[in-house]
Amino acid sequence: MPQHTDVVLFGALGDLSRKYLWQSFFQLYLKEQTENKTFSFYGISRDAQKEGSQKLTKLLDDVNCEGDISSVCGLKLFEFRQLVTYVQLKTDEQFDSFGEHKLKNIPENSDFVLGRIFYLAIPPNVYSSVAARLSSCCKLKIRHAWSRLVLEKPFGSDLQSALSMARDIGKHFKEEEIYRVDHYLAKSVVRQILPFRNRNFNHLETILNNEHVERIEIAMKETADSKGRIEFYDKYGVIRDVMQNHMTELLALVAMELPNNHHSDFDSNKNKLLSQVKEVKEEHVLTGQYSRYLHHAEQEKANISLSVYTPTFAASLLNIDSPRWNGVPIIMISGKALDERSSYIRIKFKDSVMCVCGCKSFNVSQHGARQIIFQINPGSLPTVGILVSKNLFSPHLPEGLEDMVVTSQESFVFGQSLNEFYFSIPKTNENAYVTVVRDLYRGDKKSFVTTEGLEHLWHIWSSVIEETKHRHPKLYLEKNDISLNFGYSNGILRYVEQESSLVADEFSERERLSVSSLPSHFLGHVLLVKPDVQLYKSLAEKINDVAKTTVAKAGIFHLALSGGSSSIQLYRAILKHFPKFPWRWTHIWQVDERCAQYHDQLSNFKTIDEELLQNVRIPYGNIHPMVDYSVANVCSTGSVERYKAALVHFVSKLELDFIILGMGQDGHTASLFPKSGLLKDNENLVAMTTNESSVKRMTLLFSILNKARHTAVIVSGHKKHDIVDSLAGSEKKNVNNYPILGVNSQSGNVTFYIDNDAWFGK
Numbered sequence: 001m002p003q004h005t006d007v008v009l010f011g012a013l014g015d016l017s018r019k020y021l022w023q024s025f026f027q028l029y030l031k032e033q034t035e036n037k038t039f040s041f042y043g044i045s046r047d048a049q050k051e052g053s054q055k056l057t058k059l060l061d062d063v064n065c066e067g068d069i070s071s072v073c074g075l076k077l078f079e080f081r082q083l084v085t086y087v088q089l090k091t092d093e094q095f096d097s098f099g100e101h102k103l104k105n106i107p108e109n110s111d112f113v114l115g116r117i118f119y120l121a122i123p124p125n126v127y128s129s130v131a132a133r134l135s136s137c138c139k140l141k142i143r144h145a146w147s148r149l150v151l152e153k154p155f156g157s158d159l160q161s162a163l164s165m166a167r168d169i170g171k172h173f174k175e176e177e178i179y180r181v182d183h184y185l186a187k188s189v190v191r192q193i194l195p196f197r198n199r200n201f202n203h204l205e206t207i208l209n210n211e212h213v214e215r216i217e218i219a220m221k222e223t224a225d226s227k228g229r230i231e232f233y234d235k236y237g238v239i240r241d242v243m244q245n246h247m248t249e250l251l252a253l254v255a256m257e258l259p260n261n262h263h264s265d266f267d268s269n270k271n272k273l274l275s276q277v278k279e280v281k282e283e284h285v286l287t288g289q290y291s292r293y294l295h296h297a298e299q300e301k302a303n304i305s306l307s308v309y310t311p312t313f314a315a316s317l318l319n320i321d322s323p324r325w326n327g328v329p330i331i332m333i334s335g336k337a338l339d340e341r342s343s344y345i346r347i348k349f350k351d352s353v354m355c356v357c358g359c360k361s362f363n364v365s366q367h368g369a370r371q372i373i374f375q376i377n378p379g380s381l382p383t384v385g386i387l388v389s390k391n392l393f394s395p396h397l398p399e400g401l402e403d404m405v406v407t408s409q410e411s412f413v414f415g416q417s418l419n420e421f422y423f424s425i426p427k428t429n430e431n432a433y434v435t436v437v438r439d440l441y442r443g444d445k446k447s448f449v450t451t452e453g454l455e456h457l458w459h460i461w462s463s464v465i466e467e468t469k470h471r472h473p474k475l476y477l478e479k480n481d482i483s484l485n486f487g488y489s490n491g492i493l494r495y496v497e498q499e500s501s502l503v504a505d506e507f508s509e510r511e512r513l514s515v516s517s518l519p520s521h522f523l524g525h526v527l528l529v530k531p532d533v534q535l536y537k538s539l540a541e542k543i544n545d546v547a548k549t550t551v552a553k554a555g556i557f558h559l560a561l562s563g564g565s566s567s568i569q570l571y572r573a574i575l576k577h578f579p580k581f582p583w584r585w586t587h588i589w590q591v592d593e594r595c596a597q598y599h600d601q602l603s604n605f606k607t608i609d610e611e612l613l614q615n616v617r618i619p620y621g622n623i624h625p626m627v628d629y630s631v632a633n634v635c636s637t638g639s640v641e642r643y644k645a646a647l648v649h650f651v652s653k654l655e656l657d658f659i660i661l662g663m664g665q666d667g668h669t670a671s672l673f674p675k676s677g678l679l680k681d682n683e684n685l686v687a688m689t690t691n692e693s694s695v696k697r698m699t700l701l702f703s704i705l706n707k708a709r710h711t712a713v714i715v716s717g718h719k720k721h722d723i724v725d726s727l728a729g730s731e732k733k734n735v736n737n738y739p740i741l742g743v744n745s746q747s748g749n750v751t752f753y754i755d756n757d758a759w760f761g762k
């Protein structure tokens with residue numbers, strides 16, 4: 001029977017159409033068009049007829065024969081361009097007239113098959129309304145005719161919105177007419193997963209289970225960042241963007257029971273597997289954000305207070321609740337701005353070979369890791385393909401694969417030479433969208449997501465996305481930041497940097513035992529006890545978080561610093577871990593200062609300046625040293641008034657955003673010493689004082705210190721252990737003897753950062 005297909009592409013001038021879809025429809029035309037199989041193509045957008053038509057013509061100029069220099073292809077390309085018509089569709093009338101006058105129509109009983117593909121490469125929020133309009137103007141409702149509605153992700157942003165979108169569209173198109181694209185399912189290696197499993201049934205099906213598999217890794221690493229897509233990315237983030245869909249689909253293909261070649265088996269086996277994947281929990285997910293993300297967000301005028309939370313990297317631990325897979329960790333890794341563009345599924349088998357004798361000459365390939373890798377995007381490999389460790393089995397290849405001849409000795413995969421693998425590659429490696437479009441035309445639903453499948457996918461991910469939406473992702477440097485490396489134990493993921501220092505060297509046995517019984521509070525405030533490196537990193541992270549959110553809200557961030565050697569470590573942690581700290585909008589104040597010249601080693605400001613300020617780009621006017629270095633007597637009588645006036649002028653309601661305090665061995669804080677009359681001064685903000693060594697000092701008073709929005713008290717070094725110990729004791733103490741007790745911020749946000757040496761002693 002002759003057949004004609006109308007292809008109607010909405011979003012015809014958009015990015016996806018420009019990059020992939022027009023080229024893929026040309027490939028379809030090239031391969032499928034015959035005398036009996038004809039096509040028309042309509043490029044739809046809201047642009048006016050003339051402008052839209054010009055843009056489309058330009059876009060079609062880029063469609064090409066991809067290296068095929070035959071005259072046949074050239075001719076077909078010419079024909080194809082003639083068959084594309086631009087149509088502006090905005091109003092109901094335009095839709096109706098399009099259906100009546102442009103699309104092909106046939107009488108009810110003709111011997112002719114008519115098909116219509118409505119491809120929506122447009123924002124999902126208009127899917128329902130366009131589907132409704134198409135249903136009334138253009139959908140075919142006669143015998144020998146079919147209509148297909150094609151949707152691009154995102155399909156909702158959580159379970160509820162996905163279901164409601166499915167319901168709305170379901171009012172106009174039946175399930176079998178809806179094609180939700182997942183282009184990963186059309187990638188050449190992904191298409192070979194089930195044939196490969198089938199062809200190697202005897203070898204594989206006995207070892208693809210929890211008895212033999214140590215873990216499954218599914219990775220989708222990209223070098224590209226999110227520049228130009230911040231608006232989308234802020235809404236979705238990496239988990240919604242790729243884990244909930246592509247990566248979970250990949251998991252289904254490697255872990256599902258093999259279907260019996262019937263499509264219904266395929267769907268039901270896949271859905272069954274997806275229904276067995278346990279809901280991902282908060283502790284199963286690590287998140288990160290590449291360090292220039294906020295810069296890109298600023299450039300794209302995004303809402304920074306949202307952007308700070310957007311994960312561009314995530315690692316997740318999944319589990320499948322089935323007799324076959326129970327207990328096998330499934331680890332998903334995906335991120336932007338990483339070191340390579342590589343997507344793969346790696347099945348790592350347990351090491352069950354014990355060498356007893358002759359181990360010296362034990363063959364590397366017998367001894368090495370046993371794994372199967374489905375390399376979907378090539379990464380460092382010469383091409384995509386399927387790798388099987390030679391010590392596992394020698395695979396039979398299904399029709400779509402052929403052997404890869406490895407010529408280079410130099411290529412390594414997860415530390416093993418390519419020679420240690422059987423390497424097979426797809427015979428054809430066309431762009432995934434070419435496959436999507438061909439499947440679509442043929443009505444083959446392999447690259448598409450069903451409504452039931454979608455429901456399962458969201459069920460796995462919805463709650464963790466919600467739970468982590470206000471979590472600050474760990475910042476990482478673009479392209480190659482080893483601090484993203486992570487490990488898992490007892491069902492929890494941890495970045496290696498934290499984990500290794502926590503469990504290894506830095507805690508002695510005694511400390512490790514006591515860690516479990518650490519109190520959560522000290523002097524009525526939150527307590528954090530950690531080895532010093534981690535302690536400063538945590539505090540730096542906290543300051544960075546508060547700075548970013550404060551700048552996002554108020555446009556300015558006031559940070560007051562103390563002196564002392566602990567502060568140096570803190571500054572170094574900020575510089576090392578937070579290169580994107582918003583210095584431009586930060587004002588630096590001093591908690592206290594000695595009345596000494598800048599170059600005097602007693603000067604707190606010299607340390608702040610040399611260790612921190614000279615290393616960042618902070619406007620000169622944002623720096624507020626406490627004493628006046630322009631005169632010989634740096635602490636003249638006017639200095640207190642000058643500093644007070646500056647505080648009143650710059651700091652709204654005199655609420656500093658973050659203050660860093662220390663604590664002396666005698667319990668003093670700032671320059672507020674035991675028995676000082678200033679401890680009760682509720683009137684003034686700043687004062688001059690002396691301690692026993694009679695060095696004159698200036699200090700902020702509790703009247704302003706306790707108004708701070710966030711206060712951190714750093715206590716570090718074993719010399720502080722005694723004072724910590726006695727303050728932690730039950731005996732009642734007063735502020736007159738222990739000034740630190742005067743720290744009592746109205747905001748309630750006070751945290752004591754105490755390092756191991758100060759807490760546990762020597």
Ligand SMILES: O=C1O[C@H](COP(=O)(O)O)[C@@H](O)[C@H](O)[C@H]1O
Nearest residue numbers: 183222224241242246343377432
């Ligand atoms: O769906 C998506 O996938 C691309 C990566 O696809 P690939 O075919 O280049 O591996 C990703 O960049 C994009 O953020 C996401 O929406």
